[in-house]
Amino acid sequence: MNIALLGYGKMGKVIEGIAIERGHNIVLKVDADTKSYSLENIDVAIDFSVPSAAVQNISNCLNNNVPIVSGTTGWLDHYNDMVALCMERNGSFLYASNFSIGVNIFFEINKKLSGLMGTQPSYSVAMEEIHHTQKLDAPSGTAISLANDIIKNTSYTGWKLENPLASEFQIVAKRIPDVPGTHEVIYNSEVDSISIKHTAHSRQGFALGAVIAAEWLKDKKGVFSMKDVLNIG
Ligand SMILES: NC(=O)c1ccc[n+]([C@@H]2O[C@H](COP(=O)([O-])OP(=O)(O)OC[C@H]3O[C@@H](n4cnc5c(N)ncnc54)[C@H](O)[C@@H]3O)[C@@H](O)[C@H]2O)c1
Numbered sequence: 001m002n003i004a005l006l007g008y009g010k011m012g013k014v015i016e017g018i019a020i021e022r023g024h025n026i027v028l029k030v031d032a033d034t035k036s037y038s039l040e041n042i043d044v045a046i047d048f049s050v051p052s053a054a055v056q057n058i059s060n061c062l063n064n065n066v067p068i069v070s071g072t073t074g075w076l077d078h079y080n081d082m083v084a085l086c087m088e089r090n091g092s093f094l095y096a097s098n099f100s101i102g103v104n105i106f107f108e109i110n111k112k113l114s115g116l117m118g119t120q121p122s123y124s125v126a127m128e129e130i131h132h133t134q135k136l137d138a139p140s141g142t143a144i145s146l147a148n149d150i151i152k153n154t155s156y157t158g159w160k161l162e163n164p165l166a167s168e169f170q171i172v173a174k175r176i177p178d179v180p181g182t183h184e185v186i187y188n189s190e191v192d193s194i195s196i197k198h199t200a201h202s203r204q205g206f207a208l209g210a211v212i213a214a215e216w217l218k219d220k221k222g223v224f225s226m227k228d229v230l231n232i233g
């Protein structure tokens with residue numbers, strides 16, 4: 001496949017290596033200083049850029065009939081607009097807050113556990129996410145995905161980074177040098193606690209998942225997530 005990388009930072013570079021290993025060509029790299037570019041002859045674009053650029057990058061692909069895989073976080077207020085544009089253009093759009101297989105399995109465990117805990121009022125929930133110090137958004141996109149499933153399955157109405165209301169739970173976002181991504185969901189009662197935790201050891205899992213998603217999306221039309229690629233959940 002001919003791949004365009006929209007964002008050539010930490011993730012873009014790891015994705016490049018994996019895509020080449022899997023026999024693909026990186027024919028375009030777009031970064032903050034790119035003045036203009038053409039999407040001609042691109043089979044699929046992969047966007048790992050910055051929150052302020054994601055909507056423009058995704059729209060540009062959809063408007064040029066280029067399938068787009070997006071892993072950028074921190075722009076989801078505009079997700080429904082991108083879904084609408086994809087439908088209007090009969091395009092191909094796949095977003096995932098986390099492309100690693102392990103986290104997508106973790107998402108399913110979180111759904112199951114929150115379903116069980118939803119009927120246990122003696123437990124309260126909290127979440128902790130840890131990432132490297134260059135991360136622009138907090139909490140992480142992955143933490144927001146986990147939180148949305150907890151809210152669906154329990155009586156919690158929302159989350160806050162600080163000072164949650166009684167009906168909300170706290171997401172603690174820590175920034176520590178070089179941490180690729182750790183997420184923990186903790187249920188606490190007077191008598192015990194249950195926690196589930198995912199620890200990424202590097203960016204390889206995110207990047208491999210994004211390339212697999214791009215291979216999967218290339219000849220499909222519609223709006224998808226990593227659940228569709230992995231056929232889980
Ligand atoms: N979904 C996942 O699995 C996953 C995994 C890791 C990171 N991420 C997300 O991916 C994004 C990128 O992460 P990173 O660690 O590579 O960050 P990074 O800061 O290392 O790289 C981002 C790159 O985007 C470039 N950029 C800025 N403006 C741009 C524009 N208009 N068009 C294209 N590129 C532009 C920057 O110059 C930079 O090189 C973040 O939002 C992060 O949260 C998602």
Ligand SMILES: O=C(O)C1=N[C@H](C(=O)O)CCC1
Pocket residue numbers: 073097098131132135136139140141142143180181
């Ligand atoms: O390094 C990052 O930034 C990451 N972002 C994603 C998120 O916000 O959940 C995935 C984990 C790494």
